[in-house]
Amino acid sequence: MTARSHTHEDTPAPVSHAGVALEARHLVKDFRGFRATNDVSLQIHEGEIHAIIGPNGAGKTTLFNLLSGFLRPTSGEVHLFGQRVDQLRPFEIVRRGLSRSFQISSVFPSMTVRQNVLVALQSPTTLPHQFWTPLARLESLGEQADQILEDVGLGTAHARLAADLSHGEKRQLEIGISLTQHPKVLLLDEPTSGMGSEGVARVIALVRQVARGRTVVLVEHNMSVVAELADRITVLQYGAVLASGQYEEVRHDPRVIEAYLGEEGH
Template identity: 50%
Template sequence: MSDIILQTQQLTKEFKGFTAVSQVNLSVQRGSIHALIGPNGAGKTTCFNLLTKFLEPSSGTILFNGVDITRERPAQIARRGIIRSFQISAVFPHLTLLENVRLGLQRSLGTSYHFWRSERTLHQLNDRALALLAEVGLEDMADEVTVNLPYGRKRALEIATTLAMEPELMLLDEPTQGMGHEDVHRVTQLIKKVSAGRTILMVEHNMSVISNIADTITVLQRGAVLAEGPYAEVSRNPLVMEAYMGTTDGQLQGAH
């Protein structure tokens, strides 16, 4: 099997004369953490929406494990193992943490839509759900109602529910957005931990997060790839510094 899990070729999205994503060639290595960064309006989220088929590309190709998925629907993409978490925490607030993760696991039972089945059929999933909560450091809060969680812990729960769907490729959209320093550090470490044996593609603004965990960084500007490579290389690129800070002086660390 190829080392490239996800590849785009000349991926383009136009909205009535405005090109949001322009001929993007992206190659995500299997088993890596790949970050998509860029100034506001660079096309990062549009790119994510194209990859998960919430938007149809105007032109170009998307390959997953060498298979052309450009015209597939979002549900088909998810079944292939491309699972996305969103900028806004997407968990059920009035269910417990255990129940939230169990819902993600239900897919493997094939009972997702069997609402007339007894809830007892879900109890077989409890052990796996607890193991996933343990993986993100939430096992002690399994019976807590989700609405009571602090923001950073909600994001950790969301990663657990994403893991429940057994992703081959996890797409994380701004996983540390809106967090205080302590939560940012905790979630960064969590992403690093759960990346073992998995592939992660993430959109992230926080440069300290990127510098700590990303293997490869792709910088977008005005919808096109400006630079790509490891953080040490990209952060010294004069074009990248200028895109972020309007200057070629200084380093990229200050750009959040």
Template identity: 50%
Template sequence: MAADTILQTEGLTKDFRGFRAVDDIALTIQRGTVHALIGPNGAGKTTCFNLLTSFLSPSSGRITYKGLDITGMKPAAVARLGLVRSFQISAVFGQMSVQDNIRIALQRRRGHSYDFWRSQRTLDSLNEEAAALADSVGLSDFLATPASALSYGRKRALELATTLALDPEMLLLDEPMAGMGHEDVERTTELIRRIARSRTILMVEHNLSVVATLSNTITVLARGKVLAEGDYNTVSSDPRVVEAYIGSGHA
């Protein structure tokens, strides 16, 4: 595994009762880059994410992160190593404030998962770090706001803040722009760009203009296999990629 490689898969395969969702995938993610997984619906993108973060176990193949074989490791153990994912559906505590959502995530990183009974002094010790994380995702003015009162785009920003609270070295983003309007897409694109300055990012995203704007490398999946890989100009001009998208009803 090369020194500049942070994550690598070899022969990654997942079968579901005779259906092969992921078929012999070899991925190499370079440290400090934004790498996108794209492809038509059913291409195997989310299954691949679930395999990389151990929410699913592969039928065969190997996953290596920072030189360590993490194949079959428990999801929490993978997260503790610095490989953390966000989900397509926003997952925040709606009745709690932005600050409290972030403080809970900070407690998790320190090994005190969901300790609501901890003293106010202990919780207050996390305020400065929580405020800094809120500022990093553009939520400084919303610290006291219940998460349920945030716009959809700002809820996704809060989810990113709680993910960043775990201090991941590599971040996996599952459709971060899903359901967003134009203004929220622009705000979140800029947020991801800032985050990427100090972390490696692997993302699944259907918005191809976002993929073109953010990604250093793009891997195109179709029917569970790698169809093409390269920068945006390379993959967008590949006839196989054009056929895969047109054939699936995508632009």
């Protein structure tokens, strides 16, 4: 593996890491006697790409659900830009600047690519109160939709049905849908899952692009992707933080090598 590297063209503008964008404080989540997260504390700084890794069953998705409000912690707190948010509903957290994608595809397959983005764009407006708003009435948001599709590399696919997209293109669309909320913090759950090398390369480039001016947190199994993208890493094992720090520091940690990386860590 190699440490994160960017070409000059891909390098985001420098962003101060002084502020903490997202923080977990002693998070515990129990499910009927099973402890999925155990006293998890971490700080994710503004402007960084932070990867959360660990073996299957380590608690990564549970942690994502706690950070984004889809689960309430048994104990502990989540803070977004210094404000406690773990008692808020997911849409309220979105309005405070955090958005996420999901590991399982969440697009509307019978709608076009552009229509998927238009529907997502309406949620911060007054239009959600009119749930059955005809798509034609959403055209006031068309310029924004077109720009987002260009940003995620789907500008020429706007008229295709989402059902006809490749797996990688659906992931691009999902990231585009996440961007409709203009997030300051973006959580990506397994963005390269199930992809071949070409799709992985495309997503790496996309994540670099969307990270400009915002904080990105990703759960990712592909260590090559982590090596390319991550400024800092948190490693989970059995629901607890095993190690956290800069990529080079973590990859040489004997506990991490033994628990997860194996020969990849060398």
